[in-house]
Amino acid sequence: MIARASQLFLPTLRNAPAEAEAANHKLLVRGGFIRQVSAGIWSFTPLGWLVHRKIEQIIREELAAIGAQEWFAPVLTPVELWQATGRDKIPVIIHVTDGQGREFVLPMTHEETFTFHARELQSYRQLPQAWYHFQTKMRDEPRPKGGLIRLREFVMKDSYSFDRDADGLDASFERHRGAYKRIFERMGIEAYDVEAESGIMGGSASFDFLAPAESGENTLITCENGDFAADIEVARTVPRPPELPARLDALEEVETPGAATIDDLARFLSIDATATSKAMPVVKDDGTLVLGLLRGDDRLEEMKMVDALGSGYRPATEDEIRAAFGADPGSLGPVGYDGEVVADEALREGQFVAGANRTGWHLRGVEAGRDFQPRFADLRQSKEGDTCPHCGGALRFETAIEVGHIFKLETKYSAQLGATFVDEDDAERPLVMGSYGIGLARVMASAVEQHHDEHGIVWPEAIAPxxxxxxxxxxxxxxxxxxxxxxxxxxxxxxxxxxxxxxxxxxxxxxxxxxxxxxxxxxxxxxxxxxxxxxxxxxxxxxxxxxxx
RNA sequence: CGGGACGUGGCGCAGCCUGGUAGCGCACUCGCUUUGGGAGCGAGGGGUCGCCAGUUCGAAUCUGGCCGUCCCGACCA
CATH class of the missing domain: 3.40.50.800 (Anticodon-binding domain)
Structure with missing residues (x-):
């Protein structure tokens, strides 16, 4: 078909709106693809919708190729369904009430609804199944941002797989992972599947698909040799080797007046920051105080700390610190502390300087296993200068947009909603589920972020309007x-x-x-x-x- | 929710400090000329100056409150 510009609504602009900052925001608005209605709420113009539909069609074709079946499930969802899983309490969920006082949820994903339908699956003979739809999702985002990157309302493709057991789920999961790779490849979008946090979705494992982009919200780490890719929140990379002074046979107290920071300490003792340790006392949700210990030059990765503690936490207050350690923050250490110590793996080998739990004093030659008994965990945040855990290669750190996320949900939802089937041995079991999402607007934003120049967008052929x-x-x-x-x-x-x-x-x-x-x-x-x-x-x-x- | 910035015609902005009847560029309408990288001349149309209160003879301008938008942080399938 030939579209005649003289008859179309093509609202291109010479200037981007003043508030636009992200490349996708500026160019999609200037090019006349999208228009803002409210914060995080956008209309797609006829031009923009052409792109959106091309993205949709590629996803549809690749999901058809793995045998997934397209549905269309509603937005308005009875709150009872969400009460069954407890997700009605999630803060970003939007609730509405109709004229007769009935409560509904405007979902951010459709696990509840599809699991509800999966109750009709009765026998292992009907499995596996893979269902998906394209539907508007709602989230009460506290802070929409970045043009199409963080929205309050957006179209998502979400799939749900139903299997009889863990092996089946693994197979369904891998089929989806493969389909996602083909989807992004066809669209000309560079994207990496990386291990991710499962967050409030629950389940046993999840992978993000991250598309490198300047205005992304995640940090992607990749190896120059192509054998490693991870989100910074879960990445385990190799820190620079420490520069340790000569080994000591016994602890040695040293007065360090006024040295409150690692920099002060390293300068005062004329040692490298890698030869020091950093104490981070935290209080778990149950009120227990735990001492986190990192190498001096490292920063705490908060998601990892949550995993290590198996609980949320907050930094301890100064009063709590004095009560537990008898010293000011800045002179804290693991030696002599009788509570739990969780130390980063980087401190497993070698001797480090640590606080002496006596204000203004530190200890030299502190050695895990000899001077204190920590539980080791990966706590440190990866940083520039780390090397690849597989090949030792140099690592690249860049921001990225999360364009897809795939989860192994196991039986979390099926058990709660009573979606069971009868297995070969006549036993009734909950369906083993996976869920798989792609945000179409984010895909569009990523394409623009990755493919533009000073004059405008350079669409990949497959999704060009x-x-x-x-x-x-x-x-x-x-x-x-x-x-x-x-x-x-x-x-x-x-x-x-x-x-x-x-x-x-x-x-x-x-x-x-x-x-x-x-x-x-x-x-x-x-x-x-x-x-x-x-x-x-x-x-x-x-x-x-x-x-x- | 904390911090910061901004709100004047469709878009970009000036005017505000020092109150006096709202202006510029682009876009839009009509006419003539022009036509390979955002034309020229002429004539026009369009604005409750975010909203509400207050101060004042008089408020876009000063004061207070509220709303909205963007950025940083918190949060984030």
Missing amino acids: YDVHVVSLSGAEDIAQRAAVRMDERGYSVLLDDRDSRPGEKFADADLIGAPVRVTAGKKSLDDGAVDVRDRATGAERRVPVEEI
């Missing part, structure tokens, strides 16, 4: 028309800019809108009976006779 953008300049309308028809007949989607405006304006809009190929018909090419075909990505242009395009 149009395949070809024909610029019709005055005097060459006929040849432009012929070129458009020819492209159309060859199966390309064509945007024909037949508006009565100046060449510069048309070129600027073509760059902004970002179709992969631009075809210009104007006086220059007219004499040759030709058009100029330009590649949006490279800018390479060549003159081609109309009959040959």
Whole structure:
């Protein structure tokens, strides 16, 4: 089909709105793909919806290829279904009440609804099943941001797999993981599947798909040799080896007046920060005080601490610290402390300087196992300078957008909602479930973040709103028309800019809108009976006779 | 929820400090000229200055409250 720009709503802008900061935000608004209605709430214009639908169709095709079946499940969901799983209490869930006082939830994902339907699965003979739909999701985001990156309302593709056992789930999970890789590859989006936190979804394992992008909210770590990729929250990378002074046979007290920070301490003792340790007393949800211990140059990764403690926590107050250690913060250490000590793996080998639990004093030569008995855990946050745990290669740290997340839910939802089946041995068992999401708007944002230049968007072919953008300049309308028809007949989607405006304006809009190929018909090419075909990505242009395009 | 910034026509901005009847660029309408990277001339249209109160003869401008949007943090399938 040939779309005529003169008849379309194509609201391109010369300037981005002042509040736009992220590349996807600026360019999608300027290019006329999206318009904001409220914070985190956007309309897709006809142009933007073309892209959204292309993304949707690629996802649909790849899910069909693994045998998943498309549904359409409602947004309005009786609250009782969510009370059964306890998720009605999640703060970001939006609740509504109808005119008769009935309560509903506007879901952020559809585990409850699909598990409700899965009650109709009766026998292992019907398994496995994989169901999905595209539906609007709602989240009461406290802080929407970054254009399409963090939204209060957005379309998600969410799938749910139902298996009879863990092996079945593993297979379903891997099928989805493979489909996701193909989806992002087809869309021209660089994305990595990395281990992730399961958060409030629960379940036994989960993987994020992270697309490197400047305005992303996650930090992705990748190895230069391509054998490692992880989210910083769970990454276990190799820290720089410590520079330790000569070993001591026994502890040695040293006065360190006024040395309250690791920097002070290292300078005062003329040692490297890697030869020190850092004490982080925290209080668990149950009120227990635990001493976290890190190497001096490391920072605590809070998600890891939660995992290590098996509980939420908060930093201890100064009063609690004095009561437990008898010293001020800044002179705390594990030696002589009678509570639990959780030490980072980096402190397993070697001797470090630690606080002496006596204000203004430290201990040299502190050695785990000899001077204190810690439980070891991975607590440190990966940082620049760490090396790859597989090959020792250099690591790259970059921000990334979470475009997909896949979970092994096991039987969490099926057990709570009574979705059971009868197995081969006549036993009734809960379905073993997985759930798999992709945020379409985030995919669109990622594509723009990864593919743009100073002039506008450079859409990957598979999700471009149009395949070809024909610029019709005055005097060459006929040849432009012929070129458009020819492209159309060859199966390309064509945007024909037949508006009565100046060449510069048309070129600027073509760059902004970002179709992969631009075809210009104007006086220059007219004499040759030709058009100029330009590649949006490279800018390479060549003159081609109309009959040959 | 804490910190910061901003709110003046569709978009970008000035005016506010020092109160006096709202302006610029782009866009829009009409006419003429122009046409390979955001044209020129002429004539026009469009704004409760976020909202509410207060001070004042008079408020876009000063004061108070509220709302909205963006950024940082908290939070985050």
